[in-house]
Amino acid sequence: MATDLGSLYRELKGLFGSPHADLKKMGVVLGKLKIGLVTSGLLVPQGDVNFQDLAVARDILEIGAFWSIRTRDVPSFDRYFSQLQTFYNDYSSFLPPSPREYPLRGLNLIRLLTQNRIADFHTTLESLPLPADSLASNPFISHPINLERWLMEGSYSKVWNARLEAPAEEYKFFVDSLMGTIRNEIASCLEAAYDSLPTKDFTTLIFFETEREAVAYAQHRKWEVDLINKKISFAKKGEEKLEIPKEKLIAANLAYARELEQIV
Template identity: 70%
Template sequence: MAHNQLKSLYTDLKRSFDANSPKCTPALAQLKIGLIENGLLTPQGEHNVDDLVVARDILEIGAIWSIRARDVPSFDRYFSQLQTFYTDYSSVLPPSKNEYPIRGLNLIRLLTQNRIADFHTTLESLPIPADAIAENPYISHPVNLEQWLMEGSYSKVWNARERAPVEEYKFFVDSLMGTIRNEIASCEEAAYESLPLKDALTLLFFSNQSELLKFAQERGWRVDLSGQTITFTKKGEEQAEIPKQKLISSSLAYARELERIV
């Protein structure tokens, strides 16, 4: 693919991306082929700076579009390809306005996958001083989420959704809330026989009753709409059968053996 064609497709991609158009998906597929043909997907050695900027911008659009499309594996691939631009060519290329939003998305992704050790390793490797993290909204947001998760401050995690620095962060926060709801639900099942619907709605951070009813059905809970209560389904305690006759026979045999020894 010629450079002129690559830049023309890139212009079309930006237009589609700004319009949030599904045309981004086929455009990205074409452009990645073009980047491969021009040695820009995983560049090595010296390249024209303008070409590198275009390649980086295409991959950043791909990473963000992957989240809009709910395609986390695709985001992983784009983020991996961007590392060459963020590390090897960081001294050559001008700063990108999308770099830290994408780095922040990667940190939240690690949280949703419960990869806490990877989260801290990635955080420590960022090209940003530790005392400057609080001033960077794209990095401080996942850092705060991790702290609140460790504290069990789930209400803070829920409220942080509306304070996300970019819209794409909400996708991962929603994923976190799904995990949190299941943990809370397990605690409720162990602690209560039933709860009023309005209390369960609040405890599980649902915004409307229909969402709660769907969740209750998935968990196998009994819902009484007239009484406005939820009754939790508990597994019956397994009662192990004690082999009494066998134990008595074994004890008697052991006693007889002792008598013989004496």
């Protein structure tokens, strides 16, 4: 590997390790490093390659993935993570295991969760190289798994409480968007399950700090807010009118008649 690549790599490592990393500078270094990786054919490794170089390449990409999270650039994280897939899946038997592999895999799972891509979430989960019953013992993986389970069964307060128990610093970056997802979920449940709610209870149910925020949210969803009685009423969806779908029935009956004609 070229020497300047080595020095850049050391610089990046130093930057990543320091507590108040200069994100902008890291971005610049990462950009240079990626060009270096491409020219030395390590970004998408093919054929015979030096495994030590590969481990370094993996390191760089991992740092890049973390960097994207810190800069809140989810699409960039997505790119870094898909580049890392090769290292995690195809070269797993040649390279020493990376300590950052599972945190990153966990982050990827949370990302899928916040984007509400549940099907992808499960596919990714299945393809983890871990036996299924040991998933729960890996803190980085069990966190998204629990989140998903609670979301699915509706234990939203557990999700809310778990937001601060993230196994790694970077997990918290997803908390905000996750909370947004949850609020929308809760709101749609409340709509269906309640006639009206006192504003105070509504605020706690939907995890807002102040009533003002809650009221603003309620108005945003076009619910009736009664400020005097401090009550929020949910617009009743009018009783669905029972209408006979005439055209559909006629079409269906004609189709049956035609088919029967063919049979008899």
